[in-house]
Amino acid sequence: MIHKGQAIPAATLSELTDAGMVSHSTDDLFANKRVVLFAVPGAFTPTCSEAHLPGYVVHADQIKAAGIDTIACVAVNDAFVMHAWGEAQNASEILMLGDGNASFTKALGLEMDTADFGGIRSQRYAMVVDNGVVTHLNVEKASAFEVSNAETILDALKA
Template sequence: MKAGLPLPQVTFRTRIRDESVDGPNPFRWQDMTTADYFAGKRVVLFSLPGAFTPTCSTYQLPGFENNAETFANFGIDEIYCLSVNDSFVMNKWAENQGLKTVKVIPDGSGEFTRKMGMLVEKSNLGFGMRSWRYAAIVKDGKVETWFEEPGISDNHAEDPYGVSSPENLLEYLQKEAAGIAAE
């Protein structure tokens, strides 16, 4: 599918804590590029329909966070969660989830998701344009292995989850480490 392809080059508008900013909201804008996140690293990237949504908040994000050490043991440098949500929402969700390891990437305009071919309409849920659920192992900005939920389509009646689960990625990495060809 997308294995071997380079990630699209985009600029993400992020908000980062900066204690030099006065007031009750000590954050400033910082542009981050695809290269800033992915160059020279082997990472897990997973994308989901929305922050604070049930499957994303109950299973997918906590599963990656809780297994961060195991991923590191398989040579994963970073774990990134991307969603078509703005930086304010992604930062608040990360705080709400108590994230220590997984880092969130806001794709507020959906530019990265669109260029990945994963932007779908979810108006049936009142979401508008969002990401289809997927995960990838990315090495130095190129997709090494791709995990996409089945049935990608606009206004899909269901929210498939399993292929892009942390458990499935760990199973792949275990087989890879054992020298077994992954399916």
């Protein structure tokens, strides 16, 4: 599993924009920027839709005011699903990224097998990445939602 002080691995994530499909390399996403990246097990799932993403939507301005250039959400879903979920959640300030084949999630070592629920998914986590290097990482215990929420990350940014 990735740790604080390590570089984000090279991977490609997808985003559906008004101009069409965009492939983002992690090198470009994180270079010379300070990014909050959070991951959810799946778009449109209960905790993800009722608490995780909405918290980042509500606190986006405060997070950016704390020195963050980009807030990004990633899930092992395709870019079409992530785009639809972002629209449904009014997440216009959040970069909604699809990791459809879980290659990024696996490179981070943060995958989990949910078996009948959906197969390989991401663990729930949040991290701060400064110029491609992880400076803060909170990974949730199984079925928990305590340390990857927007409020906890905002508190860490203010510390």
